Amino acid sequence: xxxxxxxxxxxxxxxxxxxTLFGRFLDGEAxxxxxxxxxxxxxxxxxxDDDPSEVGAVVADRLHALTRSGVPTxxxxxxxxxxxxETYAQRCGMTVLxxxxxVDLYGTPTLLLHGDLLCTxxxxxxxxxxxxxxxxxxxxxxxxxxxxxxxxAEQARAASKARYGELVASGQFETITDVTPATVQTWFARYGxxxxxxxxxxxxxxxxEGHGRTRIVLGDWYEQGSVLRVDASGTVLSVL
Numbered sequence: 640x641x642x643x644x645x646x647x648x649x650x651x652x653x654x655x656x657x658x659t660l661f662g663r664f665l666d667g668e669a670x671x672x673x674x675x676x677x678x679x680x681x682x683x684x685x686x687x688d689d690d691p692s693e694v695g696a697v698v699a700d701r702l703h704a705l706t707r708s709g710v711p712t713x714x715x716x717x718x719x720x721x722x723x724x725e726t727y728a729q730r731c732g733m734t735v736l737x738x739x740x741x742v743d744l745y746g747t748p749t750l751l752l753h754g755d756l757l758c759t760x761x762x763x764x765x766x767x768x769x770x771x772x773x774x775x776x777x778x779x780x781x782x783x784x785x786x787x788x789x790x791x792a793e794q795a796r797a798a799s800k801a802r803y804g805e806l807v808a809s810g811q812f813e814t815i816t817d818v819t820p821a822t823v824q825t826w827f828a829r830y831g832x833x834x835x836x837x838x839x840x841x842x843x844x845x846x847x848e849g850h851g852r853t854r855i856v857l858g859d860w861y862e863q864g865s866v867l868r869v870d871a872s873g874t875v876l877s878v879l
């Protein structure tokens with residue numbers, strides 16, 4: 640049996656083919672898995688569980704069908720869907736985990752996280768993350784009308800694209816948006832593990848971090864699927 644990991648699907652109405660691909664994955668390979676873990680950014684944006692989007696409804700139906708078939712599904716919030724709450728999680732039948740979470744995978748303790756916590760060189764983002772994860776900020780935001788929250792999400796996406804351009808132009812993109820090596824080692828030491836799995840950076844790879852430590856980075860789903868398969872014999876990171 641195999642445990643499956645995905646992240647950074649960024650599901651969005653403008654890319655319906657990716658939602659379709661994810662649905663086929665859930666109805667196909669995932670049905671034979673021990674478990675499915677979604678490590679954040681399932682959606683391009685999530686402004687509250689009351690969002691009536693068609694993409695959200697389709698994904699909830701497919702995930703609920705998967706969990707009803709006997710495959711437990713776990714979710715860690717990402718930087719795009721940190722407002723995904725228990726109401727929607729129950730629609731999907733999935734369990735929301737803390738970021739980070741320590742699990743045992745076939746005898747190997749493994750640290751799971753979205754990955755943005757590792758990008759500590761991006762101080763501006765870390766400040767934004769701290770602000771938006773605060774309960775009072777989220778309560779105030781979710782109290783706004785849906786239209787206002789959707790408008791905020793559009794503004795945030797525009798600002799993100801503008802900052803992307805600035806970082807590329809300044810030559811800082813590769814370093815600022817990737818993990819900070821010292822922070823990675825700190826998290827390994829803090830949890831006493833030798834394996835870490837995360838997404839967020841959109842740089843799929845299996846890294847040897849020294850001292851017997853392995854860091855696996857999941858790929859995004861912008862143009863194709865990316866899946867990590869873990870079983871008792873090891874790990875395989877590949878595209879769909």
